[in-house]
Every structure is written in structure tokens, then in C-alpha cells.
Amino acid sequence: MQTRDEHKTSLWDGWNSPPNLVTYSRIVLVLIFLWADIAAGPWGAQNLRLRWAAALLFVVAASTDKLDGWMARKYDQVTELGKLMDPIADKLLILATLVVASAFGEVFWWVTILFLIRELGITVMRFFVIDSGGKVIAASRAGKYKTLTECVGLGMLLTPMWSLASGDEVPTWVNVYHGVTQAIIYIALALCLYSGGEYLINTFGGRRSASSAGGDQSA
Template sequence: MNSMSSESTDKQAEVKANPKASIFDGWNAPPNLVTYSRIVLVIIFLVLDVMAGEWGADNLTLRWVAAVLFIIAASTDKIDGWMARKYNQVTEMGKLMDPIADKLLTCGAMIVCSVFGELGWWVTALFLIREIGITVMRFFVMERPGGKVIAAAWPGKLKTVFQCVGLSMLLLPMWTLDNSATTPMWLTGYYFLTYTIIYVALVLCLYSGGVYLYNTFVAPKKAEQ
């Protein structure tokens, strides 16, 4: 009985000595400001992409601009993380908002593409189920005693790379570069490669989701045994 009481006291002392960091600690750190800027850029991209219409039929110029903005937003993904590590400004807010910014960019682009008939809804639906589910679980993990945001693992990061490359290729209106009456072989190959990359990203998406579930719920229990 005394040992149990002593163990409980030790745990309470440990919690007091190492209080859980607030999610808002360091919210205005420069890396987080970069992340917020990327979110604003995502919103601008989505507005322009919708205004451009299906395959850029309503405004081809806006489609080109939207595609370039998507590429810029996707390319700057690593800047905030690099800044946080280099200047020792890694925060819980940053670990949460960085993947959310990525999901807003990629999932938003996929939804618009599916609405326009440029990408199958089944692909977008599977991505959304995984992304929304993992995001909700991140909040769930944070609310647990001693819970911390689990950073993205390498399969998830690789998924993001393939997803961004595939969507960039899909958004670029490459068909406008050829005025021939029939579809040229290079254009057929281009879109075949585009969709292949997106499907590879989908496989990585589902796999990385399983890895996250394992690391969140299974691995900790095994470590306690």
C-alpha cells in the first residue's frame, strides 16, 4: 500500500516538474508565421483555381497562376520546419499547424479537381478520410495526460512529396502547349505519369496512416510491457 502511495507521489512530482507545454506557447515564432503565410497562400490558390474553371476553361491565365501558386506553396513546405530546427524554435503549435497547412493545400486542390472532373472522387475521398482522421487523432493525443503532438513520419512526408508533384502536374494546363487535332503521345504519357504519381501517393497515404495509428496506440503499450 505504501509503495503504491509512494509511486503516485513520484508521478505527481514528475508532472509538476515537467508541466505539459501549452499548444499556444511560441505561437508567434518566425517559423509559425511562415506557416500562417502558407495558409493564406493556399486560400488565394483555391480561389483562383475555382475561378479558372474546369481545366482552365473559364480563364486559362488564372489556371496557370493557380498552378504556379500551388507549386510555390508546396515548395515552401520545408522552410518553416527548417527554420524551427535551425533556430531551436520547434513548438507544439508548429508541429500541429505545419501538417494542417499541407493538408489544406493538397486536400483543397484535390476537392476542386474532383468537382471539375479532373480526378476521381474515390481517390479524393480516401485521402480525406485518412487526413481528417489523423488530424482529429492529433487533437485527441494532445488532450491526453502528457500528450504531445506526434510529428509526421517518413512515409507521410514521402506521401506529401508524391502528392504535391502529382497535383502540380495535374494543375498545369499542359494540353494548351499543343494545338494539333489529335492528342500527341507526349501528352498522353504526361497525364499517365501524373495519375500514376497520385496513385502512388494514395498508397503511401494509407500506409503512413497505419504507421501513425501503430505509433500512437500500439507502440506505447508494447513499451510499457
């Protein structure tokens, strides 16, 4: 008869699988992106070419998120480490971008702080779930929409479209572009908070239900 420990899956199983290697590469790419973004300065004022490069690197880093997930599902290489590291790579990209943007005055600090509280809180909770013997809860549909809108909004923010305008006056289309960008970021924030609450309910609500069920069986 197999013991309970024999049924447990180690967090490090499949650590060197191709999907996980892609995730590690994304983290390295994030670091390169951050260097370019910071060196470019606020709105790319110090180096416009680096701002364009940072925007491109951001898009590549965000797009490859789908690559490792697709590989994991297609080749049946979904691992506990991958389910943990994939959202961490996403959060590193998103939160680092927001912190730099707020430091540059491109995004309000209160927006970034709310993102930080939710994302870091959920990440700590994921570790708590693993440490207590549970499995990592995969991202919900709302969480996936949140990630998508974050990437779209911040990608638009990083892209220096205003540099394409000519003349001294700011064209209307630039103001519209900036307004749409900010609106998408606020939508991402709303989804961020909603999916965070959803994760809390699924984590602790599920545990309470399991405990109640266990109590009924023992009675």
C-alpha cells in the same frame, strides 16, 4: 521538487515564432490559390491564365513547407503548435486541391474520398493525443514521401501543359504526361494509406506498451 504539470509544454508556446508565422502565411496563400483554381474552371477552360497562376501558387505554397520546417530546426524553434499546424497547412492545400479537382472531373471521387478519410482521421487523432496529455507525433518518413508525391502529382495536374499542344489531335506526349500524373497521384494515395496505418500503430501501440511497462513496475 517540480510537479508533472511544470514539465508540460503548452501548445501555444512559441505561437508567434518566425517558423509559425510562415505556416500562417502558407494557409493564407492556400486560400488565394483556391480562388484562382476555382475561377479558372475545369482544366482551365474558363480562364487559362488563372489556371497557370493557380499552378504557380500551388508550387509556392507546397515549397514553403520546407521553409518553416528548416527555420524551426535551424534556429531551435520547434514547437508543439508548429508540429500541429504544419501538417494541417499541408492537408488544407492537398485536400482542397483534390476536392476541387474531383468536382471538375479531373480526379476520381473515390481517390479523393480515401485521401479525406485518412488525412482528416489522422488530424482528429492528433488533437486526441494532445487532449489526452500526449505530445504531437511528428510525420514519419513514409508520411513525408506521401506529402512529396502528393505535391508533385497535383502540381503536374494543375499545370495546363495540354495548352501548349497545337493542332486538333492530342499529341502523344500530352497523354504520357497525363498518365504519369495519374500514376504519381495513385502512388501518393498508397503512401497516404500506409503512413496512416503506421501512425495508428505508433500512437496506440506506443500507448499499450507504456501501459504494460507501468503495470510491470507497479507489480
